[in-house]
Amino acid sequence: MAEEKKFRTSMGDGFIVHMTEEEIRSDIDAGVADAVKRGKISPLTEEEKNHLYNIIIMPGKVVGVEPGREVVSTNDSGSYKVSSKCMISIRRDEQAAIAERVWGCDSIDIGNTDYNYKTVKGIADREASTMRMALQKTTMPLFYGAMANLGFYTKPDGPVENWSMLLPDGRIEEAMEAQEEAIEHSVRDIVFVAEQIYNAGGDGINLDTTGAAGDADFLAALKATEIIKKEYPDLAVEIGMAGEFVLGMHGKLEYDGKRLAGMYTHxxxxxxxxxxxxxxxxVVNTNCNKSFPWNIGRVCTFIKACTDVAEIPVHANVGMGVCGIPMNEILHTDIVSKTDKALIEICKIDGL
Known part of the structure; x- marks a missing residue:
């Protein structure tokens, strides 16, 4: 009896494996079921799961969408990747030009290597100068990005008590108050930086890895966005999440009458x-212990539920360790391009 055909794919940690059709379809079903259970959302249809299976087994090193179905891209910390990742000394404004004219990027993020708004506030005028120089060299939209990163506001480096130290001691009320105080500091810093970038002619602000410190971190980004759009309505704001699920480090914070803790993408x-x-x-987190078919089935279920209700563009985060991309430094181009194709064709995302 001939051995059943196996297809090359990977695990969530990037380890290459080979799976049969039955194994792939079973893992897709399991990933979809996990998303449905956690998010209380609708599953993918059988047609969508078949489409996903056909994408997974495509033999090419790189796969793509049909002409006309391409989407735009945004990014985080894009303009210092050449110097930080490749160890080539080059200014950020020059890297922005490379991103536009060599890589064909649709936009780029002019962020500082110390990627948080608390740090950037102290050098905002110099960062605005970098933005001006980059704008002179490029025509594509330029964002300025950083993280709210609420943890930076805790002692000894910041002004508020460290809730991660208070919570284990059972000092719940104090921990909640510390987070609420940190929100106000963060909002002021984000808005201050946004003003400098707006005055320099920047096209947008990127609030990256939002919610990394939990629901208070998410609320800081939402409050800052409200002020930015009121004061500078022409300045675009992109909010990129840290994870699929908002952690309840505070637990009682609400926005527009809805509790933030426990929110999934939709x-x-x-x-x-x-x-x-x-x-x-x-963002949907990659599970390193599960296969790519399991992860991408789960991802597509969550992201489709998100795009179904969204009234603004949704750019799925396809960086390392999220939205089906394996958690390893050197990524497999077949897995990355299959992820992109699935998100575009099945989830109807607006960008990557």
């Missing part, structure tokens, strides 16, 4: 819309 996007953001960067 709820997150509605809060982001309400705040006035221009683009939502959706």
């Amino acid at each position: 709820d997150q996007v509605k809060a982001v819309e309400k705040a006035g953001a221009s683009i939502f960067g959706a």
Whole structure:
């Protein structure tokens, strides 16, 4: 009896494996079921799962969409990747030109290597100068990006008590108050930097890895967005999430009457819309112990639920360790391009 054909794919940690049709379809079903259970959302249809299976088994090193179905791209910390990742000394404004004219990027993020708004506030005028120089060299939209990163506001480096130290001691009320105080500091810093970037002629602000410190971190981004869009309505705001699920480090914070803790992508996007953001960067975490078929089935279920309700563009985050991309430094181009194709064709995303 001939051995059943196996197809090359990978695990969530990037380890290459070979799976049969039955194994792939079984893992797709399991990934979809996990998303349905956790997010309380609708599953992919049988037609969509068949489409996903056909994408997974495509033999090419790189796969793509049909002409006319391409989507635009945004990014985080894009303009210092050449110097930080490739160890080639080159200014950020020059890297922006490379991104536009060599890589064919649709936009780029002029971020500082110390990628948080608390740090950037102290050098905002110099960062604005970098933005001006980059604008002179490029025609594509230029964002300025950083993280709210609420943890930076805790002692000894910041002004508020460290809730991660208070919570284990059972000092719950103090921990909640510390997070609420940190929100106000963060909002002021984000808005201050946004003003400098707006005055320099920047096209947008990227609030990256939002919610990394939990629901307070998410609320800081939402509040800052409200102010930015009121003061500078022409300045685009992209809110990119840290994860599929908002952690309840505070637990009781609400926005527009809805509790932030526990929100999945399809709820997150509605809060982001309400705040006035221009683009939502959706995230679904990659499980390193599961296969690519399991992960991408789960990802497509979550992201499709998000795009079904979204009224602003959704750019799925396809960086390392999210939205089906394996958690390893050197990524497999077949897995990356299959992820992109699935997100575009099945989930109807607006960008990557």
